[in-house]
């Protein structure tokens with residue numbers, strides 16, 4: 001199993017992974033729309049030359065008090081082909097992605113997802129760090145991870161995903 005940055009020739013396979021994992025087109029379309037946006041990062045998991053997993057990060061804004069130059073990313077979507085799920089591939093993808101995002105200058109990552117899954121990577125409820133979600137979701141599903149200790153000190157506000165996310169239900 002190799003996890004690496006997405007290459008131009010991976011685009012179709014990444015689309016297939018997202019459609020198969022989510023059972024709909026929305027996440028695949030979102031990735032296609034955001035791929036060329038600055039400060040987005042895309043990683044794939046490759047098994048026997050087949051792309052079996054994908055994770056994507058895109059910049060979020062914090063409406064409130066926060067330094068303008070602080071790079072905070074949203075982790076979404078993450079997808080593993082149904083036949084390959086629950087074998088640790090998502091974990092590898094997320095760990096690799098987070099490490100690369102840190103290396104590339106990102107200070108914190110937010111995620112909207114399963115509260116059983118993301119704490120294993122160090123995510124904690126964003127509310128505890130003073131960050132709210134623009135969507136009406138329970139507190140435990142909106143989580144944040146500082147990639148640099150104390151990076152979010154003094155940051156308070158509502159996290160806004162890029163407008164392309166509004167098409168997701």
Ligand SMILES: CC(C)(COP(=O)(O)OP(=O)(O)OC[C@H]1O[C@@H](n2cnc3c(N)ncnc32)[C@H](O)[C@@H]1OP(=O)(O)O)[C@@H](O)C(=O)NCCC(=O)NCCS
Nearest residue numbers: 021078079080085086087088089090091112113114116117
């Ligand atoms: C979520 C997903 C990316 C995880 O990838 P994975 O390779 O299966 O994950 P791992 O093998 O590293 O970890 C497995 C853990 O994921 C969590 N998980 C996976 N699917 C889950 C689900 N539907 N609900 C809650 N937790 C889930 C569980 O904690 C599971 O642990 P367990 O096997 O001990 O129950 C993958 O299941 C997937 O593509 N799901 C469909 C798309 C999706 O829901 N994406 C995430 C949106 S937040």
